[in-house]
Amino acid sequence: MISVPREAVPWCLEGCDQMWSVANDAERAQWNFVPFVTVGPLRFGMSVEEVATVMGAQGFTSTHSSMSRPHGALVQQAGFRSKDARRYEEAVTAYVGKSGDLAAVAVDALCGPQVSLDGLRLVGRVPSELAEQLQGYSEERGMVPTVSVEGDAVSDELGLLVRAQRAGDILLSRAFFVANFQDWAYTVHDCVPADEWDIR
Secondary structure, three states: OOOOOOOOOOOOOOOOOOOOOOOOHHHOOEEEEEOOOEEOOEEOOOEHHHHHHHHHHOOEEEEEEOOOOOEOOEEEEEEEEEOOOOOOOOOEEEEEEOOOEEEEEEEOOOOOOEEEEOOEEOOOOOHHHHHHHHHHHHHHOOOOOEEOOOOOEEEOOOOEEEEEEEEOOEEEEEEEEEOOOOOOOOOHHHHOOHHHHOOO
C-alpha cells in the first residue's frame, strides 16, 4: 500500500500509511543543474566540509558520512535529509573522490530537491516520460541520446544518469550527477557506486 500526495502523482491511493510518501514540487527545494559544474548549491570540487556547510544553510542535516564500498575514485559519501524529515528519508547523497572533492551527487526521487536542466525537471518524474524528454533535449543540442543496460536514460555529455526508484508500485526518477569523470571512468554508468545501485 502506498500514500502519495495527489499533487505529486495523480494515481494516489487513499487510506494508506506514509511509508511511500512522495513530496510534490511545491514542497521541494528548487535547484538548477549545470553539467559538470553545479547541482543546485553544490559545486563539483567542494570539500565534504563545504558540502555540509552549504547543505546546512539550505535546511538539510547530515545523516552519515561514510561509504561501505569505495568505487573507483569515489571513497566517501555523505547523506542529507530535510531537518523535519524522518531519519530514513535521505534527500541528497554526496559522493567524494580520493582527492577529497565532491565528485557525484544523487537526488532522491521521493523527497529530494527538484533539480532542473534548462527548465526540464529531472526528479520525481515518470521515468519513461522523462527519458523521452531527455532524448529530445539531447537531439536538439546535437548530443547522442543513450539508454543504460538497465533501461535508464543516461548522457555522458551531460554527466547525468536518471534511475527509476520505487514508491510502492510506482516508479519515479532519481537523478545521479557526476563531475568530469574521464580520468577514472569510461562512462557515467561506470561512475555509479554499488551503494547507489542498492537504492531501489
